[in-house]
Amino acid sequence: MREEIIVRVGAKILTPFIIMFALYVHFHGDYSPGGGFQAGVILAAAFALLALVYGLGAVQRVLPPWFTRLCAALGVVIYGGVGVVTMLLGHNYLGYNALAHDPEHGQHYGILLVELGVLVTVFGVMASVFYLFAGRGRRDS
Amino acid sequence: MSIELLLALSLAVPAAGTFLILLLRRSPNAREAASLVTAGALFAIVLRIYGVVSSGERPAVVLAEPIRGIPIALEAEPLGVLFALIASFLWIVTTMYSIGYMRGHHEKNQTRFYVFFAFAIASVMGVAFAGNLFTLFLFYEVLSLTTFPLVTHAGTDAARRAGRVYLGILFGTSIAFQLLAIVWTYSVAGTLDFRTGGILDGRLAGIAVPVLLGLFVFGIGKAAVMPFHRWLPAAMVAPTPVSALLHAVAVVKAGVFSVLKISVYVFGIDFLAAAGASIWLMWVAAATIVLGSLVAFTKDNLKARLAYSTVSQLSYVVLGAMLANSWGVIGSGLHILMHAFGKITLFFCAGAIMVAGHKSEVSQLKGLGRTMPVTFGAFFIGTLSIVGLPPTGGSWSKWFLGVGSLEAGQVGLMAVLMVSSLLSLAYLMEIPLKGFFHKPDEPPRHEGIHEGPKWSLVAIVTTAVACLALFLYPEPFYRLMTMVAGP
Amino acid sequence: MSTVVDIVLLTLLAATGIALLRIRNLFAVVMLAGIYSLLSAGLFTVMDAVDVAFTEAAVGAGISTVLFLAALALAGHHENRPGHTPLLPLVVVGVTGLALVYGTVDMPGFGGADNPVHHHVADHYLEESPHEIGIPNVVTAVLASYRGYDTMGETTVVFAAAVAVMLLLAGRRRSRAAAGDDGEEGGAGHR
Amino acid sequence: MGEGAGRVTAHLPILQVVVPLLAAPICAVLRHGRAAAWLAVLASWSVLGIALALLGQVMAGGVISYHIGDWVPPIGIEYRVDIVNAWVLVIVASIGAVVAPYAIASVEHEIAARRIPLFYAAYLLSLSGLLGIAITGDVFNVFVFLEISSLSAYALISLGRPRRALTAAYRYLIMGSVGATFIVIGIGLLYVMTGSLNMADLAELLPGVWDSRTVKVAYGFLGVGICLKLALFPLHLWLPNAYAFAPSPVTAFMASTATKVAVYMLLRFFLSIFGAAFSFEVMALDRILLPLALVAVFSMSLVAIFQVDVKRLLAYSSVAQIGYMILGLSFASVTGLTATLLHLFNHALMKGALFMALGCVVYRIGSVHIDAMAGLGKRMPWTMAAFVVGGLSLVGVPLTVGFISKWYLILGALEKGGLWIAVAVLVLVTSVMALVYVWRVVESAYLREFSGDEGTREAPLSLLAPTWVLVAANVYFGIDAVRTAGVARQAAEVLMAGIGS
Amino acid sequence: MSLDFFVSHYNYWVVIFLMMVGFYILISRGNLIKKIIGLNVFQTSVFMLYISMGKITGGTPPILIGDAHGGEAAGHVVYSNPLPHVLILTAIVVGIATTSVGLALAVRIKEAYGTLEEDEINRIEAQVEASE
Known part of the structure; x- marks a missing residue:
């Protein structure tokens, strides 16, 4: 019992740090290794950890499967949408220079946005896939 | 009406007839009337085309162009007109005959029968007026397809097996050999058009010529040159009008007609003769003539005997084409005509005997001639025409074929013609002889048997009279053939 | 080191x-x-x-x-212990491996700074990205901008995998017995 | 308005892929199957419109190059449309546009309702993956889109109702991944020798390193990898079961598009990137492919004859038909390649029609076993008539597209003269074999008594109409092949550029 | 074969060996999950091949040092080629996507057939086929 409490508390304390680390990885991707993909993976891992400790049901109440599924789709739309926007602004697809007056800012915004798309999708997908595998096992027993 | 339109109509009328027949399927009388009207209209159209062509014109029309330079084109030339005349005239007669036969025999699915019959005639017109090899091949294949439901009409296991043989051989040979030959021709000549004097002269030489010719002759399975003749006896499971028109006239003649047309307009007889490419095929045809007759001898089933007789007679036409001289070609063309009338008479009689007398085997016919004198009389006339004896039209074609053989220096072939005539005399004459002169085995059985249905009888008499008339008036057809290959 | x-x-x-x-x-x-x-x-x-x-x-x-x-x-x-002889796989692997080794013979040496790989487009990324994109991590610059479209494809691949796994695993599982004698197996049991 | 329209036409290359690609995630989150279905239909129809417009643009104005992200190639990724891939795009898009509406009723019948939105998401992903492979001018981008199409294809196949669909999908996944990995290795080896990933750029750089062993090995790996994807004998093992057990619309779609795109990849890599001269003069590609193609055509036709499951029968026939395409390539001539490119289109039409007709049968009687189909000619006249026409096309009867393909194939063989006539004969003999296997089905359907459920009726219009669209196309392009053959020939000339012929 | 040649190529060869180990597991093992592990090993080793291509001896990771806007600092340092890294990042993601789909399939197959061994599955399928 006591160990379980330790684990629970540990997980609870750890989770915000993991999420913060994920965000760091995401936003610091311009300067150091990392980016949307790695951040998405870490973020999903945080919830997987919670699920392992508190059970799948508890986590799915906070983060329901429909939401992760939505995220998985949303990220792709964000990424593709950036391209559509640049196209509407008169540039080619994914021509980030369209997003601001000077190319450098445009590129920054563009990269930020598409990385966000990657983050959202990867998080959504990883969480969904985890739910599906874990969920199937639970019903089995 | 422009002649080009008429040419297109020669295909469209029978095709439209199918829809008419389908529409009127609820009323058998109206349906059959539609069949007759369509047939009559078609014959009128072909007669008009004949008028134009016999004055030396060659009307042509392009329907579509699937591959650049290879259109689907129709062209009326004398040989095709001859074939179209035969087929369209005999369609009228056969339709009359069918009305009696199908009703008398209580066949099922009569509408389907008339529909596919009309379709088959449309494809025959396509074959007759094909303006190039591709069009010929196209309608040749369509003909195989449209006659298939007629062959399997009965829907029995035997019919299914026959259908398999039928389609297997006709499609198999045409795809494996004929198509290859056509593409080969195209790749050598750069065109597929039929031209007087041929398109291959000077473009092909050596062993390739006889090989290509062989591909054509064997690829045209409908010509029933051995060993690809098996489909013809198999097709005899079809109702008798089908056997009569299609497997004595339209389909098989489409085959030999194609062989003749290819020899004349693709190779050119002078080129063939000079290359000596056709000699080996002469002997294949000769072998088919003799073997076909011999097999016919062994058949007791009347339709089977007639079928093997057809196999044998078809090779006369092939032989005429392979002789590669003008007499041979004329004899060949006339034999298409003469054999058509002779053999359709025989089939009509066989059908009448089946419907009215319920007999299908030769050995059962003893004494039947006394109760069915008109039928057996017509059979006798038909026999004379097939054998080639005066006063029937058949004597003309045999004569020209004989002359052609001599001109080609093939005395041996003369002997073959003689022997085969004797054989056919023997196996066909047995039937009227049995009918008139043998005493019936069990006299009481024949009671209640009389002549066939009256529609059928009209047809039988018409064709039998035509056999005689063609002896007296072969002139128009001879003229047509001299336009193809003047002596 | x-x-x-x-x-x-x-x-x-x-x-x-x-x-x-x-x-x-x-x-x-x-x-x-x-x-x-x-x-x-x-x-x-x-x-x-x-x-x-x-x-x-x-x-x-x-x-x-x-x-x-x-x-x-x-x-x-x-x-389970592999049941069959691994001869065919061994041959396949052997041939593939030898082919690859054969291919490396003419390959530029490992780590060579003059290798063509480094001097066609890579130069451009390293030299121009500071001006064109303006972020220090060139990998990110290439990933998200120069070849951003590949990354969009990559995101889509991940999404496709999610769709596939959802199609496969979402919903109730069938019991083994029910799956074993399903009438859909084969054609004879048509409905 | 005019300016706006001008802008849109300039973006057609990217829209070709992005439209279905972005429709897919939207489908995935929709709750109602019907809504997803119509979105998919809408997307696939606009895809067809774009493909046709692109073909028109290319034929009028030559090669289109679209710089994604405004980066000039080879720095960035380029979409490059020439007549070859414009043609392939039209093929894929046409089939996609016909199968999407067909799928509506079929899928509701074969797949659980909850999964339907996801089904359409996977369908659109597969479509956009294939289009992406066809349109891109960047070799690594090919790999990425290959995986998009493959992953969704694995999922789509696994949706088939028999449990064997699962093992079929798994086998495909393994072989497909090996193929993809081989392709990646090949791309890597090309990259290490040239430093470039852009196709046009590679085509310029490669002649300089032609004689290196690395390039030759890259050639081999790309070849094996692509041939795994296109199921060239003897690497076809995944295909028959995958086609046989997948849901009907999936089979129709995959059979008509996936292998076609793989053939396109082969042509693009071997003839454009490495160059026809390298392929035929250095690598002796023709001599390697010829025996494989011949064996494929012959042995697979033979195997098809003995199948009792009609879907599987057609699947083996597909492997044989792929053999024809490769055969045309192995002629190393413009005519042969014309035959290949024509057959890409024509085979898509015929197999699409045939598999869709079978889908109608599945819809009504739940099986495509040859015995179960006995007597169906009377019960489902339109469905079986569609099958007959498709079958005739497969055999190569005139007035159908099958004939046109065969014509060019034989012409190509005869053009080479000499012993090549044997190849022509083999093509024809295998056509006769096709007649036999098509015939078995037709005979069962028309000449045997129906033994199934008395209530069996014709399939609904929503299935028949798309099926007959393809049937009509089979006939139309069989009668008027001047245009299709013209495009194919032009494309063949582009691919064979640089080699005398 | 000179030592120099060996030194400049051994890396590739070991990587090829690893690739072949993965490939061998993939095609020789009958367990469906083991096969996927083999595929993973195969692909990971291919990634190494790519990364080996991008390495420059004495180079540093392609994260520009100093002023992000280029300038003098960038000139003195040799950076390894970033492009293979980008490609492999993509490939890794593709790899995990394939793995997850493969595993999901394997789970479903286990549920449907009760086994994960290829031989047994083939046997079951052959029985079904024979009964057709």
Whole structure:
């Protein structure tokens, strides 16, 4: 019992740090290794950890499967949408220079946005896939 | 009406007839009337085309162009007109005959029968007026397809097996050999058009010529040159009008007609003769003539005997084409005509005997001639025409074929013609002889048997009279053939 | 120094690989596969591919291990002894490997600064990205901008995988018995 | 308005892929199957419109190059449309546009309702993956889109109702991944020798390193990898079961597009990137492919004859037909390649029609076993008539597209003269074999008594109409092949550029 | 074969060996999950091949030092080629995507057939086929 409490508390304390680390990885991707993909993976891992400790049901109440599924789709739309926007602004697809007056800012915004798309999708997908595998096992027993 | 339109109509009328027949399927009388009207209209159209062509014109029309330079084109030339005349005239007669036969025999699915019959005639017109090899091949294949439901009409296991043989051989040979030959021709000549004097002269030489010719002759399975003749006896499971028109006239003649047309307009007889490419095929045809007759001898089933007789007679036409001289070609063309009338008479009689007398085997016919004198009389006339004896039209074609053989220096072939005539005399004459002169085995059985249905009888008499008339008036057809290959 | 690390890592990788081949307890195999990924992440670091190393560690040692374990929990973890002779696979592998080795003979040497790889478009990325994109991590610049479309494709691949897994695993499972004699098997049992 | 329209036409290359690609995630989150279905239909129809417009643009104005992200190639990724891939795009898009509406009723019948939105998401992903492979001018981008199409294809196949669909999908996944990995290795080896990933750029750089062993090995790996994807004998093992057990619309779609795109990849890599001269003069590609193609055509036709499951029968026939395409390539001539490119289109039409007709049968009687189909000619006249026409096309009867393909194939063989006539004969003999296997089905359907459920009726219009669209196309392009053959020939000339012929 | 040649190529060869180990596991093992592990090893080793291509001896990771806007600092340092890294990042993601789909399939197959061994599955399928 006591160990379980330790684990629970540990997980609870750890989770915000993991999420913060994920965000760091995401936003610091311009300067150091990392980016949307790695951040998405870490973020999903945080919830997987919670699920392992508190059970799948508890986590799915906070983060329901429909939401992760939505995220998985949303990220792709964000990424593709950036391209559509640049196209509407008169540039080619994914021509980030369209997003601001000077190319450098445009590129920054563009990269930020598409990385966000990657983050959202990867998080959504990883969480969904985890739910599906874990969920199937639970019903089995 | 422009002649080009008429040419297109020669295909469209029978095709439209199918829809008419389908529409009127609820009323058998109206349906059959539609069949007759369509047939009559078609014959009128072909007669008009004949008028134009016999004055030396060659009307042509392009329907579509699937591959650049290879259109689907129709062209009326004398040989095709001859074939179209035969087929369209005999369609009228056969339709009359069918009305009696199908009703008398209580066949099922009569509408389907008339529909596919009309379709088959449309494809025959396509074959007759094909303006190039591709069009010929196209309608040749369509003909195989449209006659298939007629062959399997009965829907029995035997019919299914026959259908398999039928389609297997006709499609198999045409795809494996004929198509290859056509593409080969195209790749050598750069065109597929039929031209007087041929398109291959000077473009092909050596062993390739006889090989290509062989591909054509064997690829045209409908010509029933051995060993690809098996489909013809198999097709005899079809109702008798089908056997009569299609497997004595339209389909098989489409085959030999194609062989003749290819020899004349693709190779050119002078080129063939000079290359000596056709000699080996002469002997294949000769072998088919003799073997076909011999097999016919062994058949007791009347339709089977007639079928093997057809196999044998078809090779006369092939032989005429392979002789590669003008007499041979004329004899060949006339034999298409003469054999058509002779053999359709025989089939009509066989059908009448089946419907009215319920007999299908030769050995059962003893004494039947006394109760069915008109039928057996017509059979006798038909026999004379097939054998080639005066006063029937058949004597003309045999004569020209004989002359052609001599001109080609093939005395041996003369002997073959003689022997085969004797054989056919023997196996066909047995039937009227049995009918008139043998005493019936069990006299009481024949009671209640009389002549066939009256529609059928009209047809039988018409064709039998035509056999005689063609002896007296072969002139128009001879003229047509001299336009193809003047002596 | 890095050469030594390189050799050590490669040796360890080879050893892990062979162990993977021989061990038939799949739990152990999955763990070894995770180790294999970690080792390769180390190798990537030695070869200056820090981004790749990070990702390989997260994916190979992290996610895929979790997925494998989940799958094993659902599907059992013992592997049967291979029943048939491995001759054909050996030949295939041998031929493939030899072909590759043959191909390396004319390949520019490892680490050469003059290799064509480094002087066609790579130059441009390293020299121009500061002006054109303006972020220090060139890998990110190439990933998200120069070849941003590839990354969009990559995102779509991940999404496609999610769709596939949802199609396969969402919903109630059929019991084994029900699945075994399903009438859909084969054609004879048509409805 | 005019300016706006001008802008849109300039973006057609990217819209070709992005439209279905972005429709897919939207489908995935929709709750109602019908809504997803119509979105998919809408997307696939606009895809067809774009493909046709692109073909028009290319034929009028030559090669289109679209710089994604405004980066000039080879720095960035380029979409490059020439007549070859414009043609392939039209093929894929046409089939996609016909199968999407067909799928509506079929899928509701074969797949659980909850999964339907996801089904359409996977369908659109597969479509955009294939289009992406066809349109891109960047070799690594090919790999990425290959995986998009493959992953969704694995999922789609696994949706088939028999449990064997699962093992079929798994086998495909393994072989497909091996193929993809081989392709990646090949791309890597090319990259190490040239430093470039852009196709046009590679085509310029490669002649400089032609004689290196690395390039030759890259050639081999790309070849094996692509041939795994296109199921060239003997690497076809995944295909028959995958086609046989997948849901009907999936089979129709995959059979008509996936292998076609793989053939395109082969042509693009071997003839454009490495160059026809390298392929035929250095690598002796023709001599390697010829025996494989011949064996494929012959042995697979033979195997097809003995199948009792009609879907599987057609699947083996597909492997044989792929053999024809490769055969045309192995002629190393413009005519042969014309035959290949024509057959890409024509085979898509015929197999699409045939598999869709079978889908109608599945819809009504739940099986495509040859015995179960006995007597169906009377019960489902339109469905079986569609099958007959498709079958005739497969055999190569005139007035159908099958004939046109065969014509060019034989012409190509005869053009080479000499012993090549044997190849022509083999093509024809295998056509006769096709007649036999098509015939078995037709005979069962028309000449046997129906033994199934008395209530069996004709399939609904929503299935028949798309099926007959393809049937009509089979006939239309069989009668008027001047245009299709013209495009194919032009494309063949582009691919064979640089080699005398 | 000179030592120099060996030193400049051994890396590739070991990587090829690793690739072949993965490939061999993939095609020789009958367990469906083991096969996927083999595929993973195969692909990971291919990644190493790519990364090896991008390495420059004495180079550093392609994260520009100093002023992000280029300038003098960038000139003195040799950076390894970033492009293979980008490609492999993509490939890794593709790899995990394939793995997850493969595993999901394996789970479903286990549920439907009760086994994960290829031989047994083939046997079951052959029985079904024979009964057709």
